[in-house]
Amino acid sequence: MAFVRNASQLIITRVFQGCGTFVMFTGVYVWGVEYTPRRLRSAQIVFKLLCWTAGSSILDLIGYLNADWRHVPLIVCVAIVILAVPLLFIPESPRFNLVMGKEDEAKKTLTRFAKIFGKYLSFDIINLSFDNNYTPSYIKQLKDFWHYKRMLKETLLLMVCWFNLGALLYAIGFSWDKLGGSLYVTVL
Numbered sequence: 001m002a003f004v005r006n007a008s009q010l011i012i013t014r015v016f017q018g019c020g021t022f023v024m025f026t027g028v029y030v031w032g033v034e035y036t037p038r039r040l041r042s043a044q045i046v047f048k049l050l051c052w053t054a055g056s057s058i059l060d061l062i063g064y065l066n067a068d069w070r071h072v073p074l075i076v077c078v079a080i081v082i083l084a085v086p087l088l089f090i091p092e093s094p095r096f097n098l099v100m101g102k103e104d105e106a107k108k109t110l111t112r113f114a115k116i117f118g119k120y121l122s123f124d125i126i127n128l129s130f131d132n133n134y135t136p137s138y139i140k141q142l143k144d145f146w147h148y149k150r151m152l153k154e155t156l157l158l159m160v161c162w163f164n165l166g167a168l169l170y171a172i173g174f175s176w177d178k179l180g181g182s183l184y185v186t187v188l
Contacts, residue, residue, distance in 0.1 A: 017073075024080070025052070034093035098130040 004010045028048065036044045063072050097106035107123055114121035145152040 024084075031087075031090065031093070034095060094128075098128060103128055 004013055029045070032044050032048060033041060059072070059076065062075055063069065066072055066075070091109045091112070092100075092105065094106040094109045097103070097109065106128055111121050145155065
């Protein structure tokens with residue numbers, strides 16, 4: 001976005017930025033769920049969302065401190081690249097390796113994690129298994145909403161909340177600077 005010269009380039013760039021943001025947000029969420037123990041998943045999700053909120057405020061501060069709006073996307077791009085590099089070195093999750101039929105890779109990953117936490121792991125007493133007959137399909141996943149009513153209720157509630165918050169932020173964003181002296185100070 002820092003190098004756009006007309007409105008059509010801005011729209012195309014913004015679409016790619018939105019897709020990238022979605023991939024990063026959901027990708028980090030999935031990795032967090034895969035690697036976090038079940039009892040800590042809720043706390044991990046809350047922590048991730050708090051980091052996302054803090055990052056949004058930091059972005060507003062960066063925009064306020066820079067005179068040219070074109071520098072903001074460059075700063076954000078550099079920060080994302082720096083933060084994304086460690087993701088290249090994270091191994092696939094043991095669950096993913098089992099689903100893909102790579103039991104040896106799953107064992108290596110579990111052994112590596114055990115070493116990190118100072119534990120000994122012996123596969124003589126642990127048997128890794130995965131039901132190869134399970135074939136996920138969209139229909140089966142949609143049927144889960146009717147089987148688990150609480151999941152359906154929470155999903156619909158979150159969809160309504162996300163839509164309303166997005167619409168509210170866009171509506172306020174068009175006149176946000178009229179509430180205070182500076183757009184960025186008002187957002188903070």
